[in-house]
Amino acid sequence: MFIFALRRLFAAIPVFLVATFAIFWGTSEIVDPTDRLATCQTCSQAAYDRIIDLYELDKNVPLRYASWLGDFVTGDMGAATSQGERPVSEIFWERGRNTMLLALPAFFLLMGLGAATGIYSALRQYSKGDYAITSISYLGLAMPTFFFGLLLQVVFAIWVPKYLGVKPFWASGMHLESPLQFIRSVTLPVITLMFVLLAGDSRFIRASVLDIKSADYIRTARAKGVSERKVISKHLFRNAMIPAVTVWSLDAAALFGGSLITETIFSWPGFGRLAIEALQAGDLDLLMSISFAIIVLVIMFNLLADILYGVIDPRIRYD
């Protein structure tokens, strides 16, 4: 298992190189750090030269990439020009933590609710509960995140205060003064983050449980005299976890990398917002570091999923 993990990490190196080069090249084509001086009347030629020099814009893309890579592997992630020249690592800690405040509760709720609604829906196929869950799922799949987020803001920040006279949740900004304020400020963005993913997860888990519940081994368990409750909690659940791990690893990569849309709508100073700020400011070093972080997250969650498959399903063994 350990050897397998190590081998997978080594195999990730070429993936990392190709992905970072592609992103580096792409951003160089669309982002010009000198743009920010174009409208500046008072900026001197010296300021312009400084930017050219900082990003080595007089060299070609492969050379610039090689230079970035050299700095990067020796631990120099550069200073973020768009964030007051603060070191990238320091900004990462701060923004990453803020994203975690949304992503962690969203992820655990997503696993719990996705499994619960999916399994319930499959076991009570064509019941009223199944139809309700299915309808809400389709709504979630069909509704864009930005629309759903705005809808929540309208309902809970405008209509509820106006007609009921209370304001239960913050519709914008991060409030960490007290646990209560924290809950009031994360509720709406967490629901927004979760809703679309939850709809897909619930449908996916429903489909796999439908397969499993009519499997021969489920009938065998019943024929042995195992109680219905234990048939579901032991024989069915363990098998349903195998495909669920796949969707959860995809969810994790999507959530922990930060959400551009949700963080923007709710003015949440997380990782997703950082990416947009860096892009708008033409902050190349910061953009590259963000790309790197997201690549690492995706590779890590895939590896974790592969290891979990082996733990749950004895037919999959790595040696």
Place this chain on the structure above:
Amino acid sequence: MANDGLLLDVSDLNVSFKTKKGMAAAVRGVSLRVERGESVAIVGESGSGKSVSSLALLGLLPKSAQITGSAKFDGQELVGMTQSELQAIRGKRISMIFQDPMTAFNPVFTIGDQISEAMEVHGTAEGEAAMKRAADLLEMVGVPEPGQRVNQYPHEFSGGMRQRAMIAMAIANDPDLLIADEPTTALDVTIQAQVMEVLADIRGETGAAMILITHDLGVVAGSADRVQVMYGGRIFERGTTNDVFYDPLNPYTRGLLSSMPRVDAIGERLVPITGAPPSILNMPPGCAFGPRCEHKVAACAAQPATLELVKPGHETRCHRTAELPAYKAVETIA
């Protein structure tokens, strides 16, 4: 009790399924008596209702199934029993062996876990004692190195070994009745004989009665005391294995026998039964076999025949029993 040798007494069992096109009757008025230690085979094509009737006894059918009639197991009425009452009987007093050993074990638990679970749910053995007994059971059914095999997963077993493990699981609680639903259908011919031998040995040791459900008459010949032939959800003929094989009364049974290859009839052509079995959604009003029968007359299409006793212990369901020619088995070379 009046008849203390009688283990299972099923009478007038009906099973129908609610479908979009109305009620589909899968089993119609089936009766079945199994004495202690006896082996009864139920033979029929797919869709004849042979598996459904046995699943109905244990309450293993989906909720859309409606079951009427009576099935007394050791004096207890099974039809209408609650799920928890049935759970106490399943795997303890009546065990099932299923057709496909490749899919009948849960892939994520070890064979030992699954066999000992059968004991743990009924409280006959726990923990290490159950594992120890699981290994002993595997040894009984001829699985080599049972001590290691208990810790293996189903995918590490071959088909034949899995079916042996399935039998080991079924006898874990020393049941009075084994229901073997096509136990050899998914196996190689060479393995089939071995598995039937294991079943016979096990029954010799435990004295369990058996209901053997199969479409394979070859399997029946060596391992059943009595045979019931089913078609279209009804019993068409029943009697001792010898009577049914050597003096079949019903045209359907005769058709089945002449469509079966025999080792002692080299060079004979097989005679298939023409046509296909009826759909349970669209049963002929008269005799279910009527449309395919070479002896049919107008009366056959009008109404179904009743099961008649022709001689002691040998019954058939046919309007024309008296008029049928005597059965002539294929010429044997011996």
